[in-house]
Amino acid sequence: MIEEVLQTKRTLIVLDDIVDHKQLVALLGTGKINAQSKIIITTRENTDTWFDHSYWTCQKYEMRLLNDDESQELLSPHAFGSKIPMAGFKELILQAVQYCDGNPLALEVLGSSLFKNNTISHRKSQLNLLEKDIDSRPHGVLVRSYMSLPYNSEKELFLHIACFFIGKDMDYVMSSFCFTKQKAHDAHMLQDMGKNIVCQVSIKSPAKRSRVWLNIDTYKILSKGKGSKMVEDLALDMQVLLEENIAFKVIENN
Structure with a gap:
């Protein structure tokens, strides 16, 4: 029914956060689409092999990060409560923008953390802490927000x-x-x-972590009795494992 509508109707469809080509096939099929229709897909995956068939004409657009001016415009309301930085903070704002690398979420989080205390010394200390995490920015900004x-x-x-x-x-x-x-x-x-x-906590062993969210990791921990006192929560969906034949492969390997 969806394929028929896509062929006959002029539509605008937005599919957000697609992680697998199978999702597209399930939602849209593989048939022709009305030439006047537009389908916008957002994803973080590599889509080079997703549109090999001849029915669809596809254009790829990679989202760009904010430039310095746009970054300052976004950070200032969160850091100062206004679009214009407070007097004396211009150098600090430029430094903060560099740390966030144009990432909107990092700018909002860092701006909010700076807003908690409006003294120059506090804001300098916050930015100096980030200098130690220069290789992990803007991830380091988010981690420090979590730690706070x-x-x-x-x-x-x-x-x-x-x-x-x-x-x-x-x-x-x-x-x-x-x-x-x-x-x-x-x-x-x-x-x-x-x-x-x-x-x-443990790069190589999921059994030594507080939370295990991958079905295959949970299955191995439970089936082999390799849990630890560190584990607080596990996620296991056997149906997903059965559909992907993962459980059978694990059993065979054992």
């Missing part, structure tokens, strides 16, 4: 959401943790940061 959370319970909640609840219905997540709805910004980047924090 005042309560361990907030840190634990963030890691739990990043590992298990990204992509879930917001009402479901709220009901699970009983907190109020807030606007989410760039969930992927926050998710990656949260998972990276968990993985740093």
Whole structure:
């Protein structure tokens, strides 16, 4: 039915966060599409082999990061509460913009952290801390924001959401943790940061981490009895494993 509509109707479709070509086939099929239709796809994956068939004409556009002027325009309201930086902070603003490399989320997070204390000494100390993480920017900006959370319970909640609840219905997540709805910004980047924090405990062994979110890792831990006292939460969907034949491969290897 969808393929028929795509062939006969003039449509504008936006598919956000596509991670696999199979998703496109499931949503759009592989048939012809009305020449006047437009389909916008956002993804972080390499799409070089996604559009090899002759039916679709595709144009790739890589999102650009903000330039210095745009970065200052975004950072200033979060750092100073206005579009214009406070007097005496021009040098610090330029330094902050360099750290964030034009990433909007990092600019908002860093700006908010600078806003907590409006003294030049505080803001200089915040930026000096980032100098040590120069190779990991803007990731380092987000990590320091996570570390600044005042309560361990907030840190634990963030890691739990990043590992298990990204992509879930917001009402479901709220009901699970009983907190109020807030606007989410760039969930992927926050998710990656949260998972990276968990993985740093043990790079090679998921069984030594506090959270295990990959089905195959959980399956191996449970089937081989290799859990540890570090593990607090596991995610396991056997249906996904069966569909991908991963479980059978693991059994055969054992």
